[in-house]
Amino acid sequence: MPSVYIETYGCQMNVSDSELMLGVLAREGYVRTDDPTAADVMLVNTCAVRDHAEQRVLGRMGELKRYKRPGDVLGVVGCMAQRLGPRLLERVPQVDLVIGPDGYRSLPELIARARGGERAADVAFKGWEHYEDVPPVRPDSASAFVTVQRGCDYRCTFCIVPMTRGPERSRRLADVVNEVTRLAASGTTEVTLLGQTVNSYHDGTHDFADLLRAVGTVPGMRRLRFTSPYPTDFTERVLAAMAGTPAVCEHVHLPVQSGSSRVLKRMLRRYDRARFLEVVAALRRAISGLALTTDIIVGFAGETEDDFRETLSLVEEVGFDDAYTFKYSLREGTPAVRLKDHVAEDVKTERLERLITVVRRVAARRNMALVGTTHEVLVEGPAKRGGLLQTRTRTNKVALVEGSPDWIGTYRRVRFTGTTGSTFTAWPVEQERTLVG
Ligand code: SAH
Numbered sequence: 001m002p003s004v005y006i007e008t009y010g011c012q013m014n015v016s017d018s019e020l021m022l023g024v025l026a027r028e029g030y031v032r033t034d035d036p037t038a039a040d041v042m043l044v045n046t047c048a049v050r051d052h053a054e055q056r057v058l059g060r061m062g063e064l065k066r067y068k069r070p071g072d073v074l075g076v077v078g079c080m081a082q083r084l085g086p087r088l089l090e091r092v093p094q095v096d097l098v099i100g101p102d103g104y105r106s107l108p109e110l111i112a113r114a115r116g117g118e119r120a121a122d123v124a125f126k127g128w129e130h131y132e133d134v135p136p137v138r139p140d141s142a143s144a145f146v147t148v149q150r151g152c153d154y155r156c157t158f159c160i161v162p163m164t165r166g167p168e169r170s171r172r173l174a175d176v177v178n179e180v181t182r183l184a185a186s187g188t189t190e191v192t193l194l195g196q197t198v199n200s201y202h203d204g205t206h207d208f209a210d211l212l213r214a215v216g217t218v219p220g221m222r223r224l225r226f227t228s229p230y231p232t233d234f235t236e237r238v239l240a241a242m243a244g245t246p247a248v249c250e251h252v253h254l255p256v257q258s259g260s261s262r263v264l265k266r267m268l269r270r271y272d273r274a275r276f277l278e279v280v281a282a283l284r285r286a287i288s289g290l291a292l293t294t295d296i297i298v299g300f301a302g303e304t305e306d307d308f309r310e311t312l313s314l315v316e317e318v319g320f321d322d323a324y325t326f327k328y329s330l331r332e333g334t335p336a337v338r339l340k341d342h343v344a345e346d347v348k349t350e351r352l353e354r355l356i357t358v359v360r361r362v363a364a365r366r367n368m369a370l371v372g373t374t375h376e377v378l379v380e381g382p383a384k385r386g387g388l389l390q391t392r393t394r395t396n397k398v399a400l401v402e403g404s405p406d407w408i409g410t411y412r413r414v415r416f417t418g419t420t421g422s423t424f425t426a427w428p429v430e431q432e433r434t435l436v437g
């Protein structure tokens with residue numbers, strides 16, 4: 001049987017897309033291998049959001065091409081493949097095929113052509129493509145990613161994603177529910193719904209509120225998560241569905257990008273600082289004990305020291321549980337290329353360091369206050385060190401627990417005993433007894 005090796009960079013949607021590609025190839029008899037030196041086909045699923053991500057992939061291609069034996073095929077897929085298209089074939093002569101996020105159906109055909117010596121790219125957008133008939137090949141796990149929306153119709157001026165993933169489209173609610181029902185039947189209890197602006201989901205009949213209620217009540221679904229929502233797409237209906245669906249977890253990843261209204265305007269985000277704070281307040285009113293994480297960019301074109309300080313103060317004011325922080329990376333083809341006053345690299349570096357310090361301090365303060373509290377955790381697997389188990393709360397906090405490997409995939413109650421500031425140590429506790437009568 002032919003074997004395929006696939007390496008995934010970037011976001012959860014890429015993880016989910018790699019599972020789809022394995023699904024497309026499994027139908028052709030391919031088996032997965034973790035060893036690139038033994039693989040007949042090597043695929044690198046790429047990210048284009050920052051230049052750094054692309055440089056890493058180019059470096060990695062330099063290594064992977066050495067494992068190519070005669071007849072083997074090396075492909076670049078995903079967002080960087082879409083962005084560069086046939087240019088990638090010129091740039092890396094060992095690459096045989098280049099396929100964007102809407103072209104994975106053509107993998108078998110392009111692989112066959114590559115074997116015949118023909119190098120090809122497929123970077124056409126297909127506004128209808130959902131890979132509905134492709135059963136993803138997922139790892140054996142209690143949790144699964146389910147893509148419910150592809151593409152993006154927003155135009156944040158810094159972002160390449162609309163150019164790499166094409167127009168926004170939502171899967172039919174019934175199709176999503178069928179997939180989640182099948183997952184539940186095979187033992188999955190936690191699902192993360194994926195989309196670039198996932199709470200703007202609309203299949204023509206049903207909105208995101210309908211989707212949350214429908215997926216959240218599939219028998220066996222214990223935890224429902226979603227990422228990433230767009231701040232101003234939390235309608236009253238969606239808030240009510242979150243509050244009224246017990247499976248929906250008390251954690252929202254809410255990308256803010258900047259704390260300065262002036263910068264948000266230049267980014268073409270559809271809210272200012274005050275509006276973002278209103279969304280946070282509305283979410284916290286709807287869901288008690290909510291944990292909030294975010295994405296922040298520093299050094300966007302035109303960002304002054306005062307703008308940056310507004311980002312620092314927003315982190316304090318909201319009290320984020322964690323944040324992914326990035327230096328702005330200029331992407332060719334995005335609207336921000338035309339903006340003036342680009343920020344010097346050393347200023348970006350310095351701002352990033354200051355931001356990380358504040359993010360860590362705010363997170364540590366919140367986490368310290370949780371030591372001594374008890375939580376339901378899903379046991380995910382062995383921790384990287386110390387023979388412990390890695391577990392996760394509904395609020396997305398990671399806790400390391402001593403326990404038996406056969407706890408993996410089950411839910412336990414634990415008490416937090418300590419924190420590094422970001423992760424916790426915890427002890428299993430007796431199931432709380434219910435007093436009857
Ligand atoms: N819609 C997605 C965004 C995908 S990009 C979401 O909301 O998650 C993921 C994150 O990368 C963004 O939230 C942003 O913080 C960051 N990012 C995107 N473009 C960037 C750029 N040009 N430079 C630096 N960071 C960027």
Ligand code: F3S
Binds near residue numbers: 154156159
């Ligand atoms: Fe990018 Fe903004 Fe869409 S960050 S993915 S253009 S919502």
